[in-house]
Amino acid sequence: DPFEDDPLRHSTLKVHTERPCNAESPVEVLDKFITPSEQFYVRNHLWAPKLDPESYRLTIELPDGEEVAYSLEELKKFPQVDVTATLQCSGNRRKHMTEGSRYANGLQWGIGAISNASFRGVRLRDILAHAGFDGTAEDNAEIKHVQFQGAEAYGASIPLEKALSQYGDVLLVHEMNGQPLPQDHGFPLRVLVPGHVAARSVKWLKRISLAEEESQSQWQQRDYKCFGPNQSGSDVDWAAAPAIQETPVQSAITSVKDLPKGERLLQVYGLEEDSIEVKGYAFAGGGRRIVRVDVSPDDGRSWTQAELLEDEAAGRKRWAWTQWKLVVPRRLAGANFVVKAVDEGYNTQPGGHEPYYNFRGNLTGAWHRVPYKNRD
Ligand code: MTE
Ligand code: MO
CATH class of the missing domain: 2.60.40.650 (Immunoglobulin-like)
Structure with missing residues (x-):
């Protein structure tokens, strides 16, 4: 049973599915600026890996194939940065689209597939530079994407420019609301890509690769894309639409x-x-x-x-x-x-x-x- 190590969840979460766990924040906390971690919405595609922080390693794969690994202790020695960020699932309010138009595929989320927390971690750009990937996106013209791999099978990527920007605030976070990340939110380390759809903030982060291509995962290539109102899954050219990154109002x-x-x-x-x-x-x-x-x-x-x-x-x-x-x-x-x-x-x-x-x-x-x- 791959779900046997899943954590217990707060009773006030509005559960859509238990295995994998998909649960909304209760409406009572959606009007608080900071969402308590145990009431932060949970969106898991698979199980929630239970990782041992002692043996945990993050591997960075450089463009030439060289790999550099970091323990949690090593990562925590880099400058610590705090960012307050909202994570919103691409499917937030999908139920309203179904009700206001026609059935839209996927979990029928209400208004609670969104939450806000303070996160602490290290800048991805600092770690990449330390691993040997230095300079600006322009200096590395052949590399266009940073791919993230989770410990289960989930993966996604972001444009290199976002990862390297001084103003991008992309972090590898180990704390949420002043505490170690909860298991459901990616313990011991997740990516935080603020301002982008939450699907890019990969939890239980195991591997980062610098590549010419986007992640080839279904979550990059298919699920998180939008098409026209007349189009359906059977007639679209998936490659024609960009993967969702930044999100609208x-x-x-x-x-x-x-x-x-x-x-x-x-x-x-x-x-x-x-x-x-x-x-x-x-x-x-x-x-x-x-x-x-x-x-x-x-x-x-x-x-x-x-x-x-x-x-x-x-x-x-x-x-x-x-x-x-x-x-x-x-x-x-x-x-x-x-x-x-x-x-x-x-x-x-x-x-x-x-x-x-x-x-x-x-x-x-x-x-x-x-x-x-x-x-x-
Ligand atoms: N990372 C991994 N490893 N596995 C996942 O299933 N789900 C993604 C993203 N990162 C996911 C993941 C999606 S679609 C969302 S909306 C957010 O995590 C949810 O983050 P949360 O559960 O901390 O709210
Ligand atoms: Mo999501």
Whole structure:
């Protein structure tokens, strides 16, 4: 039984499948800036390897085939870097694409295949330089990708440019929220590729290779790609679409609640009236900041701007989600609340799912609608 060493999981995780473990963060923690590690979503394609930190070795394969191996102790001697980053599965909100359009293949995730944590580790570029791979992406024109191999069979790759960038913050992490990485999140070492789809942040990292080609794994070559709304798995040229790396703008409503007397809205309208508090998250890939969150209390007829909550995020770019909040008078509420966010490139989200339907249900990002009453 390959799953016999899988860890116990927190009872509040919303489990989609147990073997392999695929579980969402519970909605109660999605409106906290830092997700507690035991409630961080889990996305495993296979089992969760139980690795011995003493005998653990990371192997780096250089372009000429030479291999350099590092123990955990050796890796921890490099400068330690903290990065606060959101990981989002490519399938986050796939359920909404299915509901808003047609069935999209894969786990029917709600809004919880996303979480945010502080990570500590060493810069990949430092380790590569130490292993003998120095210089810029331009200096190494024939090498285009950094491939990562996990201890089970999972593999993925990222462009060399991201790996070597001073501003890329690609880390080999051994701590999450101030503790050693939990087993489900890649103990003893995982890659953190902030701003990219979480599929590239390979857990239980065993091997790094510098190559001309992307990873040949199905997770690089097939699963995490998007096609047109009319295309299906039987008629696409897989090689024609690029593997997902940076991700588009995302936002979701995590709660809509009537405020109790005493916390109702006073200041804006001059009198106390029944009010509703709406909260949620917004996130953009590529290190792009969220600059605005628009919320509609009436299905998109009228809009108002949510307050973007303050936080402390480490990193050379904005790798973390932004939490937001809004209080609106109840008299403005229609059947549904709606949210959409805008990033610093003025990118925003599509109004509906149909034009963005893709048969794999990747990168669902249409406006998130939540009924005011009867919310599940
Ligand atoms: N790494 C390995 N070795 N095995 C995996 O199954 N899943 C990937 C990525 N890295 C995976 C992996 C996917 S698709 C996602 S969304 C993230 O890990 C999930 O990370 P998490 O479980 O820490 O939230
Ligand atoms: Mo994922």
